Amino acid sequence: MGLDRRTFLQQMGLALLSGGVGNFSAGTLYNRIVGREAARYGTALAAPAPRKLALLVGIDQYSSGNSYLKGCVTDVELQRELLIHRFQFREQDIVTLTNQQATREAIETAFLEHLLQQSQAGDVVVFHFSGYGSQVQVADMNLSTPESVTPLDTDAKSAQLQSSASLVPYDGMLPTKREPVANDFLSETLILLARSLATRNCTLVLDTSFQATEKALQGNLRSRSCPQPNLKQPSPEALAFQEQLRIRYPAKFSTAPPQWSQVPGVILSATQADAVALEQQWRGFSAGVFTYALTQYLWHAMPSNTVYLSLTRASERMRPMSDQQPRLMGKVPTQPSSAATYFTAPMPPTGAEGVVTAIDEKEGTTLTLYLGGIPQTVWSAYKTNSRFALLTGEGALTVRLRSLDKLTGKAQLVDNPSENAPKLGQLVQETVRILPRQVGLVVALDDNLQRIERVDATSALSNISAVSSIISAGEQQADYLFSKGLGKKAKSSSHGSGSHYSLSSVGGVVLPHTRGAADEAVKSAVNRLIPALKTRLAAKLWGLTWNEGSSRLPVSMTLGIRQPKPYTLMERMTRAFEQQNRPKQRSLERNTTPDLVKIPVGSQLQYQIENQSDRPIYVLLVGLDPVGNAIALYNSPVTKETDDGEEKTLQDTQVDPQTTLTLPQSTSSLNGFIAGSIGIATIQVICSDAPFTKTLHQLALLPSPKGEGDRLVELTQPLEVAKSLLQDLHNNSGLNAETMGFSSEDYALDVQKWATFQVVFEVV
Template identity: 40%
Template sequence: MMKRRTFFQKSGIVLAALGLSQAGLSLFSDRYSQALAQSSPRKLALLVGVNQYLFGTPLTGCVTDVELQRELLIHRFGFHPSDILTITDQQATRENIETAFLEHLTKQAKSGDVVVFHFSGYGSRFQKAVVQESESLEKQKQSSSVTNLLLPVDGIIQIKNQPVANALMEDTLWLLLRSLPTKLVTSVLDTSYTDGGIILQGNLRVRSRPSILTGEITTEELALQDQLKQNSEIISPDPGLVLIAAKPKQVATEGQLDGFSSGFFTYALTQHLWQATPATTVQVSLNRVAGTVAQLVGNKQQPEICAASNPQQSLLTYHVLSPEVLGADGVVIAVEEYGKTAQLWLAGLPAKVLQYSINSLFTTVKTPNLPNQVTPPLQLAIRSHEGLKAKARVNSSTVNETSKLQVGELVQEVVRVLPHNVNLTVALDSCLARIERVDATSAFSGVPHVTSIVAGEQSADCLFGRVSTTESVLARAESESVVGISLPLPKSSYGLFSPGLSPIPNTSGEAGEAVKTAVNRLVPKLQTLLAAKLLRLTANEGSSRLGVQAVLETIEPTQEVLMQRSTVRAPWPTPKVSLSSTAPKEGIAQLPISSSIQYKIHNYGDAPIYFILLGIDANGSPIALLPARSTNNLNEEGSKSFATEVIIPGETTIIPANNSPFKWVVQGPRGVVEIQLIFSRAPFSQTLATLEDAKISAFGRLTTLPNSLDVARSILEDLHQASGKMAEAIAAAPDTWVLDVNNWATLSFIYQVV
């Protein structure tokens, strides 16, 4: 049996052979080392990502996941670059991963140190070989147990012409984590084990290998397990905090966002942690991350906490984030043209917003451990972007100032510029026959502000596919690929799905309808989805400077705080809110049908704020809670009109109001609800006029909006008008909306009706 000391000696040899010695761990320049001085306790990370497997279909977003985590740990959590070891693609063999874990983490970590382990790649399950018939039934039962696997690049090898699982077993990972001499351990596993039987789920790629492994596990893997178990004196019952991308019967997914591919869980997690504050707990963080994943994917993937010693402990405490550090939207990663331009890494922005960032403004902020930083802050105007990176021009008239811009400076959003011509992108399901895709492409080309693409190639907002009960669309697609001809189409209807293939309610038609008929039928729903996309582009809880907080609570059957959202960058102390003990420990919040709810909105700023509530209900319909008409607000004809709600500084407003005859009772069907509370320093004049034109009568209660797209555009116009001076200052193009973070806030509430 190999001894531990021998293993470490071997580890050093392997690392040296890979070029991964301590002297060569960092992929960053030496100036990072000076800017980010080592602090105590020490922070160590091992980040693994595999795209190019030696078997099966390659993945596309795992290496990006590693880059997302690395930039986050360095610039947000103060990890020294030389303490982060990354292993990707051909280097990510089972032996190298396990050796690196022992050498880089186990050998170096001490009590009180911080350790992060990340894995992005395929997961699978291993079925033990069937025993001989002569063995007992009990032994056969034991031998049929299934083990979860993390697949390295060489996860399947051939020994004597038989496939052997050469993978990192989940049991081995648990032993490795429990062997660490510190409790401050966080593991992020952006993978899944469930065999979904498919590689492409809707517009997304699945990170579960689509077949279970059988046969044997390599003797080296089993030997490592035995070696770890022999060191029982260092084995702890606590593996630390383990976060995984999907629940046991779900699949983790990756896909195109905007010029880059990433795991949706990793992106949502890192984007949240760029903007989060030290008070954020694991429970709250996973709730936020799950909401973002639901927006990007649908409800078929919900992240979970696999293990946690205390879910109420701050997630950021695990990373030892200084309380003085404010959230950021990105960081300067290069300075060019003698300080006149900079390259920014903008992983703190919501994925969809990043796509429309041209001409937006950012400002540098005080960055810890960065000497000689310019004061006052410098403004940076985005000129171009490619994926997560953007080119920015320094808005400064003096060369002396701009020359002081430094790599490593954190940046925050100041002005968001959005184009008027935002389109809805519809992916055409790969299970559609060729003639169906041709007809759908032609039909969608005639729908204003809608673009169709082939599934799996680009980022999409929804998916158009067949709703069939007569056959498996997957089996049909496989049959066509084998025989090379188009089979007769089944009598089925068409509908819309989330990018992750969750059906969008009330979009399926009658069996046998033509593709063009289906597309024409779906135009109102497409407009609703575009309206939702526009409103999501205003989400800025992390960057808004308005002082506003909103709390969602149930009032029946019991009164409990379920969710809270606050603007964390306002220049006033954020009020403290404690969630109920019944709030979900992970995933998105759940509300039972027939429960009564209300929102409490508190203005903790120094000026009156106006607000409006809009959303998409579980039926997929656009809804709004409009204020009641009042005789105090008369239009030119003298009839009753209405105004947006206003909250004065220090005041709390409850909606629906306690004295309102309307009570907000959660209605079916079961599904995901998304509510946007939008705030502005100026009244929503254009929005009110649009609502009046629709001749809506159900004021003072929830109502379905017949003109949701017009309302969404009106809201953006109102927010643009509220930022009028800023729009003039940056000389914005006339076909854009300019939104100033000092004048608006959008808080999102996503929950599931059960």
């Protein structure tokens, strides 16, 4: 008589328990993976609680050779550097598995031995996976969470099978004599492992997606959904490992199917259940859109940071590129005090742009810096000769950036270190930002375009001054996509269906009011898009000033709704402001949802700027509204008589020392209103300790806004306004080109002189 399925799996599990996963001798797979590091864990067990343990998995290369991914191993590096230098994880407590190391058995074993066997109550555990996600066929007894289970459209013979989410390891596809099986790391297995932990402080970060997609390239971004979506049965070994867990830890499991909500901690998922996770090419490297956004923000996170706020801030960095929206699952804490990201506060409490990772042994004055904390939009244009301060504890050493490679840079000490020499692991903070004056848009050509269309588009785009480079989709980092087809229509778009030329985000979302007629010629379409391209370049230039994390101006910004019912939407502060208010235990960053801030159409907004410095602060508000129009907040100009005739001038918006100013200052019912269109708005609130002389002069040349007082006005010449703004910040910084080493082709901005808050919200 043959064995039934459950008996077979139990025996397989017991076999693995005695000869494989359950064996913790020096010859186990785990020891073979991490080698000499395994010996350190014995002594680490005696370390005082809470310990911080992490298992980071990233897979770009698969045994099948069928992979288009390039940024998963980078994700592991992003997380590792962050956990070590910002959250005080010890290097020996972090295990990384990349590419061929990350087999299914290796992942299961490392989780079991490194995380489950070592963690105790109160410890902190982080598991990160970047790679392909997929789905497998499972029977009813192995049903997964409702979020990842989809009934299959099958015949009666297989009616009891359903699809379940899975993480694809390096050896995910196994050839067999019959049909191939999926040797995946099953979502149910991950849930069971997490439930077996002794600690509730568990974070699972999943930068992958399970939604099948036909195209590996989504706009200019790469999909992390498996390119082989055909549903297959899990391998017997994968199921046997599950059964082993049930036998070994029976008290941990109920008879109910494993679900994400049972995880004793939180799951940070890169995207919603029915969407695709994406990765982006950046400056010489690729990384997951979600992982890069999350880790970049956390380099600046304050002690009061929560997991809700972390996902919101990640969303603000992601949504202008695509419609990818992170998701928070698991047993999410309801009290902010217990909802800290990774269940631990960042240390030291002051944020940073990066860390010293190497020092030249001969001279001791050449350093290697890891700079994962610089905003992604800024990093694309960041130049050498920028300066950083090393936090030594007894003062600050200044270094000058000499070269850049991906996310690292070589830097030279400017000061004589004497007794205060630099050390490995010291955090670095930006002091001077060098940016190029010549900045243009990189436009990618959609792979849906035919050859003749690509030739015509390249020719037409090359004649537009706002465009600096034209590439094929997927080649390198781009700002926007010249696309053809239905695309993903933005919520604020009123265009109908059909095949049209349009301008899209790099994630393939058609930008509002950029889709043309179905019979439009390529060159006509490009010429029609010139105003939109200039507006988007202006927005790119404004974005280069974003520095709330590094600014030394002690200012804060609060966005709220004035009407119909007053309440606060978001609160932001600079690094200097946070340092001044930390002794008061003042926390300005509060959020209880992981999504973008949503604002009803027709709401009247207000911005409150608090100046805690000893000198006046001048404020300028610019950005893109939900339909892509460039806007600014300013007063109607005043006409003055001069020797050369009449001259229009604008009054500065000034915040006196130790005071708070509300914008718009006028209480008119029209000022500050969100127009009747839905979509994503991106606003820069820019503060400076000197007037915006050139910017106000440029604004005064534009058509005067109607009505009284300050109000949001659509800009007709946004690119000229953006260039004037950068020139004002450069002039105010007053840095000497010869001393600092920058050229006349650069802007040099001193972080002590300005602060830019970037606000992203969705109008619904």
